[in-house]
Amino acid sequence: MTDVMVAVLVEHRGNEIAQPTLETLTLARSLGAPVAVWMGDQPPADQIERLGAYGAAEVRVVEVGDGARHAVTAAAAVGSATADASVVLMVSTFANKEIATRLALATGAGVVVDAAGAQMVNGRVETTQTVFAATWDVRTRVNADKAVVTLRPNTTQALPAETPAAPEVVSVIPLLPEVRESMVSVTPVEREDGVPLSEAPVVVSGGRGTGGDYTLVRELADVLGGAVGASRDATDEGWISHEHMVGQTGVTVTPALYVACGISGAVHHRGGMQASGTIVAVNIDPDAPIFEIADFGVVGDLNDVIPQAIAAIKAHRQG
Amino acid sequence: MRIVVTVKFVPDLQSQRSFTDGTVTRTAEDGTMNELDENAVEAALQLRESLPEGEGEVYAVTVGGADAVAAVRKALQLGVDHAVHVSDESIAGSDVFGTARVLAAAVHQIEKDGPVDLVITGMAALDGLTSMLPTALAAELDIAQLTLASSLTVADGTATIERHMADAHETVTAPLPALVSVTDEANKPRYPNFKLIMAARSKPVTTWSLSDIGVDPVQVGAMASRTTVIDASPRPPRQNRVTVTDKGDGGTQLAAFLVERGLA
Known part of the structure; x- marks a missing residue:
């Protein structure tokens, strides 16, 4: 073979x-x-x-x-x-x-x-x-x-x-064909520290429920060693750049752990993350479709739940 | 300027999607025009509307069985001028290369009435999501490819797009004729209004078979496909899912779950 x-x-x-x-x-x-x-x-x-x-x-x-x-x-x-x-x-x-x-x-x-x-x-x-x-x-x-x-x-x-x-x-030595397209400009995307979204073993994403404040999402991502993602709603609002958009027309991710914060879980979003290993969701709306695919869901305000979770993870690590 | 927009008939995203005999199940009841093709239609209509009356013409073309006509009918409701449905038993089971060959032949057929300047497609079809068709069709037509456009401008016989790749934002240009695929960032698709829906009713759909457009049936369809789906099965739903309501300790429970799974 x-x-x-x-x-x-x-x-x-x-x-x-x-x-x-x-x-x-x-x-x-x-x-x-x-x-x-x-x-x-x-x-x-x-x-x-x-x-x-x-x-x-x-x-x-x-x-x-x-x-x-x-x-x-x-x-x-x-x-x-x-x-x-x-x-x-x-x-x-x-x-x-x-x-x-x-x-x-x-x-x-x-x-x-x-x-x-x-x-x-x-x-x-x-x-x-x-x-x-x-x-x-x-x-x-x-x-x-x-x-x-x-x-x-x-x-x-x-x-x-x-x-x-x-x-x-x-x-x-390649044999190259004629090229009709011309590159007028190439502006590199400034990369954030850490692994790119598509390759990250952990992704923490924020959606409409963040109200545009990604502080907690970033903090949880830091604690878990993950990359920051977002829903279409959030990138459309201009809260975070398009490169962060998880979904079937954005980045498709398959991390070991996906944490959805304040994301309802529209089918467009699910198409970009549903193959993730473990899915965790925090949402104020008990009827949010994201709970249908979450291994662990918390119905609650992410401004309460996430800080408490971060503190508990840190406390656990300090033994 | 003459523009061809390709549109695909796909199962509705909200429906129970499935496979039959190795191909995506498509039925009239829960099928629709691929949502991302609405951006392609919109891009074509905006270009037409930027030109003096009568100087722009938009064709919508679809390939598929009898039900697929719904995709071009939707395009008519949105305001395209002409609808073409390529339908032939021999097409069933085609891979992307077979589909590209059929679409290219349809474009050539349209060119018999005058040159086609632009072919516009969506960035992907929401059933397969492979994003391969635009490239395959540009190659088949042997024209420039400007893919994943988040904006499109056409002036002086040149198309210019912006595209957001993972590592860089690019501005790319090419002389017409060209193929452009547009993303869902490119525009906000319009809704069909009552007037357009009524007008669309009286517009004919041109139906072509493979022989009408000069495609040899052995070059397409399942027999010519370079890949075959040999098994398709629904994934079991996630087991042992838990949802708790935060009563003051939701964050602690979340942390405990992550620790238990070895994820924190």
Whole structure:
């Protein structure tokens, strides 16, 4: 089975590999022999070592500069670096889903996006996904000889390989197509400290019930080591920036713990968080639909409940 | 300017959604036009309305079985000029590439009456949520792709969008013809009013089969699909759920729950 080459597109911020890539490499090892594809400048030695620790026998570096922001260019670059791979895995992001689509069109591959897992069955890739706001499980078989799969963060536990590899670093010269689109401006989003929302193991979100004050939500997120999310209501009100929006048109999250503070739980919101491990909700309205999917719900004022919970968690830790 | 908007017939979000034989169950009773396609229709109508009378034309196109006509009828009620329904038994079970091929052929068919400048889609369909169709359709049409637009302006034969990616806000431009997918931030969709609903009743829906638009049936449908759903099952509801009412110790109980689960 090790003869199956599984290429993994590395997500990295600057020179730092994002955690979901390590999850993807872990999954790749269960499908075959992983090869990492690094789009960007030559990665530093410690990051190559890290990819090796998670089983990448080879790191293919393909440099396309700002072209990486165009799906057409990025897909061609990934295609050049993965021509001999039977499976191409990526982390599920909006950008990667476009790359996956273009790559599949160019290669005849079958593509599954937002998978929660994958396995090799009789030489074919089979994936699992949760759909319909995480109310259904679906298994999909890729019929084509090549499979392109994007994997949701937090769905596979990242584990280093038993035997680390010392990856060979190979430069790939891509064949790039004509690009019709032009990037007029790129304004980086200022990142808050900590892990990005989509990758966070804990997410604490605030909605209309916060009245626009995120102090308690942030404090609880800090205590639990989580990222801050929000409902559509809150981002529409301008209480918090759009990057924080959890929902089917915002960020989809699958943390081990999701805490919804003052969020009613409209279907649009649930679609972005319902696959979370444990769901906790605090809402003043006992009829809020969020309680239908919460493992633990408190009907009450979050201004009372959250400070008390924070104090109790701190007290517990101090033993 | 001639604009084609693609719209999809999907199960209502509030309905009990399910699968039948590996595809999403779609019935006339609980089906509707994909909510995110309302933003695409709105973007097209706003562009038309920014032009002098008679210089803009909007087509709504859907692909699907008999019930799917509801999606283009909704678009007519919102004010599009023409509705096209591509329906053919051979389409059932298509993957995104099959659907893109059919839509591209429909766009080419519309082009026989004059050039199409813009194709506008929603950012995703709320049933599958894959967001793949816009890219696949742009590739199939071999035109520029401007996806996930939170704003769209068209001037001097060029489309310009803003998009909010996870790491950066981008402004991207491309010459027409182009495909644009718009997010739900792009605009506030209008509601159909009584006058439009009455007017929509008398507007015809053009129905095309695959042979009408020159698509070989073997290139689409379940047989051509590169992926097959082999199992679909409802997830069991969460077990042992607890809801307490705060009587002064709600926060303490919440903390105890988190500690017990090893989460705090």
